[in-house]
Amino acid sequence: MLPAFAYARPGSLREALDLLKDAASAPLAGGTDLQGCMEDGVARPARLVSLAAVxxxxxxxxxxxxxxxxxxxxxxxxxxxxxxxxxxxxxxxxxxxxxxxxxxxxxxxxxxxxxQRPRCWYFRGDFPCARKGGGTCYAQDGRNARHAILGGGRCVMVHPSDTAPALVALDxxxxxxxxxxxxxxxxxxxxxxxxxxxxxxxxxxxxxxxxxxxxPAAPPGARSGYDKARARGSFDFALVGAAVALVLRGRSVERARVVLGGVAPLPWRSRPAEQALEGRALDEGSLAAAAEAAVAGADPLAENGYKVAMTRGIVQRLLASLAAG
Ligand SMILES: Cc1cc2nc3c(=O)[nH]c(=O)nc-3n(C[C@H](O)[C@H](O)[C@H](O)COP(=O)(O)OP(=O)(O)OC[C@H]3O[C@@H](n4cnc5c(N)ncnc54)[C@H](O)[C@@H]3O)c2cc1C
CATH class of the missing domain: 3.30.465.10 (Uridine Diphospho-n-acetylenolpyruvylglucosamine Reductase; domain 3)
Structure with missing residues (x-):
């Protein structure tokens, strides 16, 4: 059940910032994530400060x-x-x-x-996990099919945002x-x-x-794209997401950004994959090398080994579509 809360609707940025000086207030945008967080008890704001009229x-x-x-x-x-x-x-x-x-x-x-906050079922559930101030990441030895294969450690959540990898790739x-x-x-x-x-x-x-x-403006020769694998075709978070931004000079890749979503606790910039592309033509060899490099250092958990092959596949498919223009 949604707990009781007060509501404010400021008409300027200054007014919104003044209201948010009160630590019990939280910004409300579309509310599609915040409402779930409040229902799950991972956010307990006494007052929501709507951003709709700022x-x-x-x-x-x-x-x-x-x-x-x-x-x-x-x-x-x-x-x-x-x-x-x-x-x-x-x-x-x-x-x-x-x-x-x-x-x-x-x-x-x-x-x-x-x-938006993490979607990890232990974080959203009734578990005093590390991200909530407890000592344990329950996913590490628990149900972890949706969790991180890269950059985990103290918490193996995955970053849920689709737009975050794209914005990192676009600088x-x-x-x-x-x-x-x-x-x-x-x-x-x-x-x-x-x-x-x-x-x-x-x-x-x-x-x-x-x-x-x-x-920033897309430079001449720029191509970019985003691709994602999800469990349900209709709507779902990324099991693996990939954003790629390239600058081509002729057939050669002058600059590459490869950023993964759904595989690490934050949007994961893969410099090995970028290095496998830069200075090379976008051909079958460089595509395969970049896909392999994207999973360098991957350390899957008991239930999410499938994400390693899925990441390779998504990166290669996206690069192939960019190569095809
Ligand atoms: C069924 C379902 C499916 C979903 N599928 C996806 C998906 O496929 N991919 C995906 O990326 N997301 C998905 N989401 C997550 C979420 O709904 C979206 O990410 C959405 O864009 C969140 O935006 P919002 O404006 O509703 O955020 P809100 O819920 O209003 O806010 C989210 C958080 O950000 C804070 N906040 C919002 N705006 C600001 C600001 N300007 N400054 C500071 N703090 C701010 C809020 O306080 C809150 O903590 C899904 C959610 C649901 C419920």
Whole structure:
């Protein structure tokens, strides 16, 4: 059952930040994740601060240089359908389009997608797990078919967001605002792994809001995409997700970004896979080498060995589709 809570609807960023100085308040975007967290008892805010009427968090704008400014409260459906995003930043459009169902994409926002909490059944369930301040990661020796094959350690949750790997691959930057002022953080540095702090998933400080996401213009020769494997065809979280952004010069890969979702506690940038591509033509050999390199260091648990082959397959399939243009 949803516990009782108060509700505030500020009309400006300043007002929202003032309300969020109270540690018992939490930001409410689309609520598609937060409501479940409250029902599961992993979030207990006394007051929800709606972001729906904060103008600074709204809008999706293509700037004259081709870069994007996306307000954190932009619905995923808008992102997925935007012609410029689809054409020039396909990884982001495809990732947004692959989130949940049409209802979730209409209601869910980009900010909420990046900042959603883990889906691990022990975290959401009645277990005092490490992420909730206990001493144990129950998934390590428990049911772990959906858990991490890379970067685990103190907690083997997987990062659930589809858009996060895409934004890391596209070298996006996020703008944060909080009681101590504003700051910019590269998307690749937004997320926190369990070895650094097992209690949180991002660098956001208490009372801080994600205001907007800035995606640089796609350079000439840029191609990007996102692909995901899920248990249910209709709507589901990624068992494995992959975002790839390439800059091609002729047939040769000048720059590669390969970022995985659903396999590690944070979006997992695979530098070995990038190195297997850079300086080489996009051909069968480099595709296979990159797919193999993407699982370098994988350390599967008892029930999730299938993710190793699945990761190889998803990376190779996505690269093949980018090679085909
Ligand atoms: C059935 C189901 C299927 C789903 N499938 C997928 C899927 O396939 N892929 C996927 O990626 N996700 C999926 N989700 C998760 C979630 O619904 C989406 O990620 C959605 O985008 C969350 O956005 P929201 O606006 O509803 O976030 P909310 O629930 O409003 O917020 C999520 C969290 O972020 C915080 N927050 C929100 N906005 C801000 C901000 N601007 N600044 C600071 N904090 C903020 C909130 O306080 C909360 O802790 C699914 C959820 C459900 C229920």
């Amino acid at each position: 103008p600074e968090l709204r809008g999706l704008e293509v700037r004259p240089d081709g870069s994007l400014r996306i307000g954190a409260a932009t619905p995923l459906a808008e992102l997925a359908a935007h012609p410029a995003v689809r054409q020039r930043h396909a990884a982001l459009a495809r990732a947004a389009a692959s989130v949940g169902s049409p209802q979730l994409r209409n209601q869910g926002t980009l900010g909420g997608n990046l900042l 996006a930057v996020v703008q944060l605002a909080g009681p101590r002022g504003a700051r910019r953080v590269p998307a690749g540095e937004l997320f926190v792994g369990p070895e650094r702090d097992v209690r949180r998933e991002t660098v956001l400080a208490p009372g801080e809001l994600l205001v907007e996401v800035l995606v």
